[in-house]
Each structure stands twice: as structure tokens, then as C-alpha cells.
Amino acid sequence: MKPVASLHLKKERAHLKSGPHVDAHASLRTVPAKSGSYSSTPGNSSSVQNSGFSDSRFLMNTYARYPVSLVSGNGCRVCDKTGKTFLDMIGGIACVPLGHAHPRFVESVQRHALGLTNASNLFHTENAARLAGKLCAISGMDRAFFSNSGTEANEAALKLAMAATGKKRFIACTDAFHGRSLGSLSATFEPKYRKPFEPLSPPVDFVPYGDVAAIKAALTPRTAAVIVEPIQGESGVIVPPENYLLELLELCESKDVLLIADEVQSGNGRTGTYFEYLSHGGGRFKPHIVTTAKGLANGLPIGATLARGIDLDFKPGQHGSTFGGNSFVTGVASDVLDLLQKEKLMENAVLQGNRIQAAISQMNKKSVSAVRGKGLMIGIQMDGAAKPAMEALRPKGVLVNVAHDCAIRLLPPLVLSNNDVNEFVGAFNEVVV
Numbered sequence: 001m002k003p004v005a006s007l008h009l010k011k012e013r014a015h016l017k018s019g020p021h022v023d024a025h026a027s028l029r030t031v032p033a034k035s036g037s038y039s040s041t042p043g044n045s046s047s048v049q050n051s052g053f054s055d056s057r058f059l060m061n062t063y064a065r066y067p068v069s070l071v072s073g074n075g076c077r078v079c080d081k082t083g084k085t086f087l088d089m090i091g092g093i094a095c096v097p098l099g100h101a102h103p104r105f106v107e108s109v110q111r112h113a114l115g116l117t118n119a120s121n122l123f124h125t126e127n128a129a130r131l132a133g134k135l136c137a138i139s140g141m142d143r144a145f146f147s148n149s150g151t152e153a154n155e156a157a158l159k160l161a162m163a164a165t166g167k168k169r170f171i172a173c174t175d176a177f178h179g180r181s182l183g184s185l186s187a188t189f190e191p192k193y194r195k196p197f198e199p200l201s202p203p204v205d206f207v208p209y210g211d212v213a214a215i216k217a218a219l220t221p222r223t224a225a226v227i228v229e230p231i232q233g234e235s236g237v238i239v240p241p242e243n244y245l246l247e248l249l250e251l252c253e254s255k256d257v258l259l260i261a262d263e264v265q266s267g268n269g270r271t272g273t274y275f276e277y278l279s280h281g282g283g284r285f286k287p288h289i290v291t292t293a294k295g296l297a298n299g300l301p302i303g304a305t306l307a308r309g310i311d312l313d314f315k316p317g318q319h320g321s322t323f324g325g326n327s328f329v330t331g332v333a334s335d336v337l338d339l340l341q342k343e344k345l346m347e348n349a350v351l352q353g354n355r356i357q358a359a360i361s362q363m364n365k366k367s368v369s370a371v372r373g374k375g376l377m378i379g380i381q382m383d384g385a386a387k388p389a390m391e392a393l394r395p396k397g398v399l400v401n402v403a404h405d406c407a408i409r410l411l412p413p414l415v416l417s418n419n420d421v422n423e424f425v426g427a428f429n430e431v432v433v
């Protein structure tokens with residue numbers, strides 16, 4: 001009798017030789033009809049719903065999820081499994097600058113899925129090289145390392161700073177968020193995220209955001225780098241004082257300390273320039289290391305760590321990632337970058353962001369104490385908890401989220417239209433006193 005395993009293999013080889021493999025490819029080449037048009041029916045999610053596994057009881061309890069089960073999206077609209085549509089002002093937490101199911105994004109995903117899926121980093125691949133080149137040209141950096149998320153981009157930045165300087169301490173800011181893997185968590189301020197996992201490494205000293213003198217006072221001969229968000233996101237969208245970044249860079253350069261700009265949330269065109277730091281110091285501000293992720297491939301998993309100067313590079317083996325820089329996702333990210341420019345979405349972010357801020361300010365609501373941010377990265381500071389407003393907006397068909405308990409945070413797709421803004425502003429006016 002033949003061993004069972006060898007029988008299985010024989011069957012699989014026969015299957016691969018015959019039609020189905022080829023047919024599968026052919027069907028992928030066809031862009032689904034009207035990929036950009038919106039359907040309010042849940043579409044092919046029905047098999048998932050009918051399987052009995054459609055609720056989240058098998059997922060770990062990492063997020064306090066809202067009571068909405070989303071199944072599809074188009075542009076700035078998402079649809080739940082009952083067929084109700086919402087205006088998506090969260091945008092995957094700044095992950096979908098092109099919006100959901102943008103036809104050119106869908107076309108790009110399909111095209112790159114037909115190419116190399118993952119050839120490993122043992123080889124050169126054109127897509128990774130091209131994306132690195134484009135990001136360096138935009139950012140003024142010299143080289144890129146690709147990973148799969150924001151926290152990984154920051155892990156790489158911290159390791160790179162340690163490897164290049166031989167020093168092991170960092171400075172970060174109060175209320176900073178840099179990720180949840182252990183290295184990035186060290187630089188994340190919120191005690192409830194950090195405490196259960198202490199002692200953390202590398203050691204990080206925290207100083208108030210926006211205060212260069214505090215950073216100067218905290219520097220030690222063992223400080224490798226300062227890590228900072230050009231606009232803080234998770235803390236409720238906090239914009240630093242005008243010359244903060246430039247003065248910080250001057251301080252770091254005078255003390256031989258590296259400056260890492262975490263653009264994971266503020267980057268990818270959201271604030272009107274591809275990276276927020278590019279709008280500082282009339283082009284004179286250039287950090288030593290830049291990290292990005294979120295919207296880089298319009299929501300597909302990718303992170304990037306960019307660095308300048310001859311010393312800021314890894315040696316083979318010092319760092320790596322199996323998935324990072326794969327041909328598929330870097331190919332899509334390159335197209336997303338081109339589309340942002342071609343469709344003038346950074347300009348639109350500024351236009352629509354200004355309209356939102358002006359409209360909320362003009363309402364003079366008693367329970368709103370401030371509106372702040374830049375482009376489509378906006379925080380609306382409420383007098384108390386922001387959750388009631390968030391929950392009142394949902395039945396009106398508008399999704400927002402809350403940052404730092406008291407701020408409503410808006411990070412919508414950059415394709416937001418005049419009508420979308422009017423709808424958001426109208427709903428906000430109705431539910432907020």
C-alpha cells in the first residue's frame with residue numbers, strides 16, 4: 001500500500017497540471033464589473049455570515065470594538081451587514097487615503113497580484129527598489145527599509161539609531177504613541193499600555209511635547225535619538241509650536257543625537273504635504289530617520305523606515321523582515337503614491353480639512369473647546385468625554401473615533417468631497433450641543 005502522504009502529493013500534482021491553476025489566473029485578470037461603484041448589499045460576505053463564524057468571539061480582546069459589523073466600502077462610504085451605509089471619517093485610522101475600493105487601487109492590486117507575490121529579500125526586486133527611490137526623492141532621505149506596520153517601522157528606527165551611535169537611551173514625548181511591540185512601546189507614553197509590560201527596553205526618558213528646553217535638559221551622553229511625531233495623533237491631534245521641529249533638529253545636531261520623525265499617522269499626504277515635516281522650516285527641516293506606514297499602500301500592510309547620511313544603514317543580518325518589501329505591496333504602494341499626486345489629493349486634504357475646521361469653529365458649540373489639526377488630521381476637543389458625541393453620530397450614519405478620551409478624531413480618506421464635508425458638519429451640528 002502507498003503511504004497516504006505520497007497519494008496526496010500525486011493528486012495535487014495532477015490538479016496543478018490540469019486546468020484549474022490556469023483558469024484561476026484568467027479569472028483574476030478580469031476587473032470585476034464596476035469595481036468603483038457602490039453596492040449597499042453585503043455582496044460575497046454572505047458565505048462568511050452563514051458559516052456561523054461571523055461574530056468576533058474567536059478574536060482576542062485587543063480592541064473595544066464598536067457594535068457595527070462592516071462588510072464593504074466605496075470611497076468614503078462603508079456598509080454594514082444589515083445594508084446600512086456610513087460616512088467613514090475614521091478611514092481605517094488614517095489607512096485609506098484613496099478611500100475604499102478606489103478603481104485605480106483595485107486595478108493596481110490585481111496587476112501586482114499577477115506578478116511576484118513574495119520573492120524574499122534574498123533577491124533584488126524592481127517594485128521594492130522603485131518605491132524606495134520614490135520615497136527617498138520625496139523625503140530627502142538616502143535609503144529605505146520596508147516592514148509591515150508602524151510599530152515595526154519604529155522598531156527598525158530605534159535599532160538603526162542604536163547600531164549607528166552605539167548608544168542605547170532615547171527621548172520621547174508625553175502622550176506620544178509609537179506602537180505596541182516591545183521596543184516601540186518603550187517610547188509610547190500612555191501608562192496603561194506600558195505598565196503591564198515593564199521593564200521595557202530600550203530605556204526612554206519622556207519630556208513634554210513641544211518643549212525643546214525640556215529635551216535639552218533630558219539629553220545624556222548615552223542618548224542615541226529623540227523620537228517625535230510631527231503632529232501627535234493618538235493624544236487627540238496636537239500640533240506643536242511653530243519652530244519646534246526646526247529648533248529640535250538644531251539641538252540634536254549640536255549634541256550629536258539623532259532625530260526620528262514618526263510620520264506613521266501624519267504622513268502619506270494627510271496634512272497637505274507627503275510628510276508633515278516637509279512643511280517645516282521652508283524645506284530646511286530634515287530629520288535623520290523618518291518612519292511611515294498606515295496609508296502608504298492605502299491600507300495594505302507596509303511600514304517604511306527612511307534614513308539619511310552614510311552612517312545610517314544596517315549591516316546584513318542586523319535587521320530584516322520576511323514579508324517586508326515584498327513585490328506585491330511595494331508595487332501597490334508605488335501606484336498609491338502616484339495616484340495621490342495625480343488626483344491632487346493632498347490639495348484636497350487641505351481644502352476639505354480647512355472647511356471642516358471653519359464650520360465647527362463657526363458653530364460656537366458649548367461643548368466644543370477647540371478644533372485643531374492640519375489637512376484631514378483633525379481633533380475636536382470636547383469639554384468632557386467625547387464618546388457620547390461619537391455614539392450620537394453613528395445612528396446619523398457618520399463614523400468617527402475618539403482619541404485620548406475627550407477628542408473626536410477625524411482621519412477620513414483624502415477623497416472626501418464637498419458633500420461629504422457638508423454631511424459630516426450637518427450631523428455634528430445636530431448631535432452636539
Ligand SMILES: Cc1ncc(COP(=O)(O)O)c(C=O)c1O
Nearest residue numbers: 149150151177178179233264265
Ligand atoms: C504615530 C504612530 N506611530 C506608530 C503607530 C503604530 O502603528 P501600527 O499600529 O501600524 O503598528 C501608530 C498607530 O496608530 C501611530 O499613530
